[in-house]
Every structure is written in structure tokens, then in C-alpha cells.
Amino acid sequence: MSKIDPAKTLPLIHHREIVAQSRLFKVERLDLEFSNGATRQFERMAGHNRGAVMIVPLLNDDTMVLIREYAAGTHTYQLGFPKGLIDPGESVLTAANRELQEEAGFGAKELHEIHTVSMAPTFFNSDMTIVMARDLYPQSLPGDEPEPLEVVKWPLSEADKLLAREDFIEARCVAALFLAQKWLKEQ
Template identity: 35%
Template sequence: MDDRHLVEKTVSREEILRGRFLHAVRDTVELPDGSRATREFVVHPGAVAVIPLLDDGRVVLERQYRHPMDGVMIEFPAGKLDPGEDRLLCARRELEEETGYTAREWAHAGMLHPVISYSTEFIDIWFARGLVPGPQRLDQGEFLEVFTATPQELLDWCRTGRVTDAKTLIGALWLQNVLSGAWSLDWQS
């Protein structure tokens, strides 16, 4: 497809905020019709989310307080990529740090862009199986509770609105399709 009639060209960029976690910019862009507009967005290095599968069919989840939501959220383990970090290595690191589990096998499912209107963030989705329990290694100031649920319980929570986190909703979609046999995964050790 030819997308030239839709593409905006960046003319200039202004930094709005550079914090420890957030980096926000304002671009001036030239629109396809030649006029100009501004676009404000968050520049994000990317992240991973892990769908950990226990041998008995349950999945490993977390409950964590999220300040912007002012509430405890149910989520799959996830975390931000460090500069230059390999995505699978990040998934392995985050799973072990947050849950204590290591995995014998991994499969890349796909990628999602959770908020395309105001962030460059992408989240790589990984499946992990052959889980071996171990100690958590939470970051300083990180507090979360690890628990397990059946895939059906997770899907019910997605349907009823108990789970609203985008990466977990998309992870549940992947999980449902993998378990039904509609989608396949390429597992690696």
C-alpha cells in the first residue's frame, strides 16, 4: 500500500519533560496537505510482558498498586527494557525478579502498542513454560503479590472488567487462542 497521502513529516522537536521514567516531546509536523500541526507524546524504550504457564495449566499473575490508577491492578509480569537490552533477556529477567520463577522454554507471541496516540511504547509478549520456582528479587520500592489463576478465571476477570490492563487483556487474548489451538507458538529452550 502507498501511505504517502497519510504520512506526517517531523519539522522540529522540543523536549517538554525528561524525568527518571518519562520523556515527553512536542513535535511540529508537516501534514500531508502541507499545513503544520503539533504532536505531543511520550518517548518510551519499550517493554516486555510474560505469560507464565504452570504445568498444571494455571497462569502466574501479579497484583500491584498503580499510582496513576489509584488502585491495585491484576497484571501479567512485565517490565521496561534497559538500554540495548535483548527482549528475551528482559523477559527472563522480569519474570525472575518479579515472580521468582525461571522458565525452561520461551516463545515470542507478538507485539502490542498500548497507546498509539501519545506514546512510542511497544510491549513484546512472551510465553514461558516449564516454570521452576525461586526467590523474588524485587526492585527497591517495588511491592507486588504473585498469585495463580486458571485461564478461565483470567478470561472471566477480563470480561467483567476486573482486569483492565492493556497488556494483560492482550495476553489473555493470546492465551485463549493458543490454548484453543487457533494460534501456534514456536517454543525455544
């Protein structure tokens, strides 16, 4: 295994420019110079990185709460964990409990940050914190979804069957499932 150099010098950013923009996204071009003198132009999604949360809710030791919602990128309905952006001024755990109430109709008395993942760090500045939610109680808040989300209860003991489904394919959900299983074993 090779060593990681923690003192590696970051490339210099000589110029930044927004080269495309939509209602939701900005594409930023960076003119970079690396420590060895090489120069490159990179494009990335520009953002403010408010952060996001994904919640793995447990009704009991063997029952997860999932939601089924429309995924515009694949034009399908996908099964996954509740998730959403952290609002300005919110903590990770406050955002997780709010999203859980908005999307799944449950609040949680017990919340734990278990890991932070990034979707594609080469192109996005977007972190998502995975949160375990336990000791759930019925509690709903209005959300921003265009239609009611279907709530699906799934046995944790049947995680392999969940992974085999064609509608449970989001990489962050798969990672959250494995991270949750690891976290639960360590408790």
C-alpha cells in the same frame, strides 16, 4: 474494507522541542507538515523506546501465574501479568525471564514471543512484547519493587472470571490474555 497505502509519505518534522519534563517523562512538541501541505503541532511522550515485555507464565496447561501490585495511576492494587522494561543489551526473551524471576519468583525453560503491542501510538513510542513462558521452575532475583508482590495462580479455564474482576483492567493484560489463548489453540 478500504486499502492501506504502504507508500504513504510520513509527515515532515520541521522542529522538535521538549516542552515539559519530570523525573520519568519528557513531553516533546513536534511541528509537522503533512504531504497535503497541512501543518500541525503534536505533543508526545519522548523516549528512547528500550521496549518492554509482558509475560504470560503457565505453571501447567491450565494454571497462569499473575501478580498483584500497586498501580499509582489508579491508586489501587491491580492483578496482572509480570512485566517490565528491557535493559540495555538484553534480548526480549532474556528480559522476560529476568522480569519473571524478579516479580513472580519463577524462571522459564521455554519462552516464546507471541505478539508486540503498543500502548498509545499517537502519543507514545512504547512497544511491549508479549511472551509465553512455560516449563517454570522456582527461581527468584531481587527486583526494584518497593514491596513484595503477591503471586496469584489462576486457572486459564476461568479466564472469563478473571476478566470480570475489578482489579484486572489493564488493557495490555487483557490483550495478553486473549493473545495467549489464541497462541495456545494454535500449538
